[in-house]
Amino acid sequence: MNVRFLSAGDRALVVEFGDRADRALSERVLRLDAVIRANAPNGLVETVPTFRSLMVYYDPLVTGHTELEQAITSLLDRGDNPGAHTTLWRVPACYEGKYAPDLAEVAQLTRLTPAEVVTLHSSTRFHVYMLGFLPGFPYMGDLPEPLALPRRANPRVRVPAGSVSIATSLTAIYPYESPGGWHLIGATPIRLFDPERARPALFAPGDAVVFDPIDSASFASIERAVENRNYVVESTPVAA
């Protein structure tokens, strides 16, 4: 398996598989991540899988990048890397009214009707490439080709928590209110990140996500249930 090792200072090493965001590279990144976690090399601190590379953090008081590269190379050469257990999540999303401030504009830009945008988005099974930007923020793809748009020219100062958004070939959900430049086509009442949970982030890299359209009344009732910690997001295990 050809990879490049790049130094990111004296505490991190990048294992780079390629320079594109695609499913095949993502699967390789996630497989190596699982193998490294299962066989924690000496001095390993943590790992961060991204679209096409794996960041490996280490403690320079315990190991060095040369030793770590050797350890990782030997793990790469294992033919029988176990695939990680993943989950398919069904995420309720309201694509109406105030929950979808950019839907009309997206429809215009993509020369589709708003209903077609919603149908395309909610009929796609997305792959969680990585989490980043904010705690629990999932980068998911790939969007159907007709929905691909650049980021907004004028980013918003405040994107509401729960916003379902699209940009480039990706879709995401904002776990917290934050600035943001993606197009907001819907919103979900579920909580993507909660430090009180055993698994604080709802999704893990490698998981699959499908959006289920709901109306604003359902949004309100689910929102209340979430508030009372009385709502479980529908999920099913996926064989590796």
Place this chain on the structure above:
Amino acid sequence: MIAGLKVLTPGLQTTVQDLGRIGHQAIGVPVSGALDGFSLRLANALAGNPQGAAALEILLSGPTFEIVADSARVALVGTGANLSIRDMQPRMIPAGQSTMLRRGEVFEVGVGAQSACCYLAVEGGIAVPLVLGSASTYVRARLGGLHGRPLQKEDVVPLAMARASERRETRMPVPLPATREQPIRVVLGPQQEYFMPEAVTALLSAEFLVSREADRMGIRLEGPPLRHCGGWDIISDAIATGSIQVPGSGQPIVLLADHQTTGGYPKIATVVSADLPAIARCRPGDKLRFVAVAAEAAENLCRQAEHRFAELVAAIEPLAEPSAIKHALLFDENLISGVVSGLE
């Protein structure tokens, strides 16, 4: 009644920090923790705490507290910083030593003009709940610290000990060695190939000014633009603390404790971990130069810095007379503050 430090004035940005929230970057949680972990550890050592105990990080302008405990032993570490105690007998305690304060005493932290940050440790530590294993405050997601935000007027910072232990005060016997004039050491990469060769030359030869756009996420530098050779958009990947990321403007940003775990700008180099405290101490208007070292050398610098730190802690000695001030602890360096916002 809760033992604590009552906040009379909060300062510009005072937060509870420890050595960070390790092990959760894969789910998008920044490490956070002290910008200058070296000073936090030293403050804890002076206060008699484990080095990684939660303490207060104070940026640019200092808070004022009233002791609402029987007594509390505090220790401040920061170049040129001091505590001024308002009492029947007002007095000034320089950074670099511990001191015991009694109920009702009011003290102000002076950050001084030499460093952007200083650290106030209290014997026994600060009693806030750990979130994902850390007391560190990450404001953006309201994690950790006191209600996930900087201190506000009227807050009471809860202390683990209601009364200081009976013991001699401690101090640093020597000022720390000055390094202010030395360039900041970096390891090139991981994306230096996204830049024109002249950009790497400029990074390693030009002088950069610390701008006002600085906060716990990072500090933006002003200098010759570092030109990319292709686009400045990369496929988002992970960011290490100390990464020097260069957006389209060509003006570099050094990413610090609260940086996003991932980002989409090329990173021309990474500041070595041994020099992160020096970067953290930079104040707007300070000037910086960079010099490249190999990754092996950077790892050795880290080991040497740790060795020197251990020697420094071993040199902590009892204060001869309770109120004697022989040395102000003078860190030589510089420091930070501002607003570098990330976007998605």
